[in-house]
Amino acid sequence: MATPAPRSDDDGETGGALAGLAWALRRDLKLAFRTRSELAVQLLFYAIVVTLFPLATTPERTLLSTMGPGVLWVAALLASLLSLPRIFALDQADGTLEQMALSPWPLPAIVSGKILAHWLTTGLPVVVLAPLAALQYGLDGMAIGVLVAGLALGTPILSLLGAIGAALTLGVRGAGGLVALLVLPLYVPVLIFGAGAVDAVRAGIAVDANLSLLGAGLIAAALGSPFAAAAAVRIALD
Amino acid sequence: MAINWYHYASPATFYPLAGRLAPWFAAIAALLAAAGLWIGFGLAPTDATQGEAYRIIYIHVPTAWMAMFVYLVMAFWSALALAFNTRLSAMMAQALAPTGALMAALALWTGAFWGRPTWGTYWAWDARMTSTLILLFLYLGVIALRSAIDDPRRADRACAVLTLVGAVNVPIIYFSVRWWNTLHQGASVSLTAAPKMASLMLSGMLVMSFAAWAWCIAAALWRVRAIILERERGSAWVGTLPGMRVVP
Numbered sequence: 001m002a003t004p005a006p007r008s009d010d011d012g013e014t015g016g017a018l019a020g021l022a023w024a025l026r027r028d029l030k031l032a033f034r035t036r037s038e039l040a041v042q043l044l045f046y047a048i049v050v051t052l053f054p055l056a057t058t059p060e061r062t063l064l065s066t067m068g069p070g071v072l073w074v075a076a077l078l079a080s081l082l083s084l085p086r087i088f089a090l091d092q093a094d095g096t097l098e099q100m101a102l103s104p105w106p107l108p109a110i111v112s113g114k115i116l117a118h119w120l121t122t123g124l125p126v127v128v129l130a131p132l133a134a135l136q137y138g139l140d141g142m143a144i145g146v147l148v149a150g151l152a153l154g155t156p157i158l159s160l161l162g163a164i165g166a167a168l169t170l171g172v173r174g175a176g177g178l179v180a181l182l183v184l185p186l187y188v189p190v191l192i193f194g195a196g197a198v199d200a201v202r203a204g205i206a207v208d209a210n211l212s213l214l215g216a217g218l219i220a221a222a223l224g225s226p227f228a229a230a231a232a233v234r235i236a237l238d
Numbered sequence: 239m240a241i242n243w244y245h246y247a248s249p250a251t252f253y254p255l256a257g258r259l260a261p262w263f264a265a266i267a268a269l270l271a272a273a274g275l276w277i278g279f280g281l282a283p284t285d286a287t288q289g290e291a292y293r294i295i296y297i298h299v300p301t302a303w304m305a306m307f308v309y310l311v312m313a314f315w316s317a318l319a320l321a322f323n324t325r326l327s328a329m330m331a332q333a334l335a336p337t338g339a340l341m342a343a344l345a346l347w348t349g350a351f352w353g354r355p356t357w358g359t360y361w362a363w364d365a366r367m368t369s370t371l372i373l374l375f376l377y378l379g380v381i382a383l384r385s386a387i388d389d390p391r392r393a394d395r396a397c398a399v400l401t402l403v404g405a406v407n408v409p410i411i412y413f414s415v416r417w418w419n420t421l422h423q424g425a426s427v428s429l430t431a432a433p434k435m436a437s438l439m440l441s442g443m444l445v446m447s448f449a450a451w452a453w454c455i456a457a458a459l460w461r462v463r464a465i466i467l468e469r470e471r472g473s474a475w476v477g478t479l480p481g482m483r484v485v486p
Contacts, residue, residue: 164403168396172386181382182400185375186407189414196418217410228403231320235395 020105024113032086032121042083043125049075050133061138068137069147069198075133076126076151076194077187080158081180083122084166087114087159088233092170101237108230115163115226123155139198146201146211150194153214160221160229161186167232190217249326249466250475256459256466263456270449277442285439291355292439294348299443300450302345302366305373306408308338308454312380313405316398326462328394329469331401332384333462337454339377345370365416372411376404390469 032039053071054064091097100110130151134144165183169175197210246252278296285292312334319327349367350360361367380397387393470476 161403164399168383168400169386172383173388174386178379178382178386181375182379185372185379185411186403188372189407189410192414192418213414224406225403228399232396232399235392235399238392 016104017106017109020103020109021113021116023105024100024110025117026113028114028117029120032117038086039121039125042079042122043129045082046075046079046126046129047133049078050136054136064136065138065143065202068134068139069143069195069202071137072130072133072147073151073154073191073195076123076130076155077158077184077191079126080123080155080162080187081183083118084162084179084183085176086122087118087163087166088170088236089166089175092236097170097233098237101234106230107233108226111163111167111230111233112222112226115159115229118163119156119159123151123159127151127155139202143198143202146207147198149211150197150214153211153218154190154194157190157214157218157221158187160218160225161190163229164225164232167229167236170233170236190214193217247324247326249329249470250473252326253463253466256463260456260459260463263452263459267449267452267456270445270452274442274445274449277438277445282438282442283436288356291352294352295439296442296446298345298348298352300447301341301348302370303447304450304454305338305342305345305370307451308334308341309373309376309401309405309408312338313401316401316405319394320398320402325391325394325469326466328398329462329465330458331398332394333458333465334454335377335380335384335397336461337457339374339381341450341454342370342374342377346374365412365418368418369408369412369415372415373408376408380404 050071053067057063057067088097091100101107103110127148130147131144134147139147162179162183165179165186168182169179172178193210193213197207197214200207200210246255274296278293282293284290312331315327315331315334318324319331346367349370353362354360380400383400384393384397387396467476467482476482
């Protein structure tokens, strides 16, 4: 028998998938860490959008605390949208994406790793920053806790759905604007349940339904969208 | 007699079939629309609470139904296109998108005109209106993605993936928006409960729905013929059509 090639998936489908996921995750995290300023720019974008709303409307506290959850969530959606090209565009430009598609690891696993890295580098910072922004909007401790819980469950869904849009628009004319048109309608349920959870706790209603639905959405998106995104990547590479 | 469906899976054989069928569906649509409008505006009684303004439902409800249904049909053709890599399925999906977008836009437009006298506002952030608006955005997204990709085969498959992702999301969007706010009057027509409308109103609406259905089929068939001609313009069979010249 010939010596088994390195990186072969003869350790079984699951092992190969996990190895591919871990490899893509490590690689994208390392790349992101080396372009830290880009990540900081995206976080600043979130902070600035959040700052614009009181300036455009009113500094009045009661109104701000009513608008707050929605504004913080919309800003999270926009920040996620802004960072979507990070997932695939650079790798497609230098040909790495093609090598990934050719690798023996299943492409959905590699895509999952890239999506996870995208969330860790763009979604998680927003989750961490959100309490500060929530204080600016005069939300109380309980509401902030629910906001953070909702964002922690919801922003991974944004990365998962966004990856499909990012892959579909790879190398397409006007990809930046187009990806917004494709992805933002799909974000609507996340926005509703996420902002709704904070509204519910402010109104004194139980929030578990909203958070459970976000969790269910996260599970469904995590199971489905890597496959859709991988299919879209293959289409883009043809 | 068994029909060999595969025979019509080729654009070359479907093109003349679509040409034969489209005028029939257009004629059916015209007849049904004439009958439906006659029932709706001539025979059906004035609504006790909404007055004459309710008669816009003869346009509004059929277009709203078709906006949702056309998306399902588009998703069906997209799934076929992805699964079997058939060109004609993707062309059908492409042909349906503008029709569906038009239906969604008409449903919103007529809904606004109905809402003004009935609710006192053109737009309320009600669940069905909002989800129809998002459905319109989904249609426009598919159309925009199609026009942004030059290679038609890549556009076919990219749009098919997007349509299917959207199809999974449409019910989720609908229920999330409905959860978020429900101000719309309860559904007037449902399969389980007895209809709360006068039977003439109901039959007018159903006739109009079938008219909209036939019109959508006719429009999609005509559009798919144009798409076939555009995309097969280099092939020999197009050159044999009367008045055609093969582009080298």
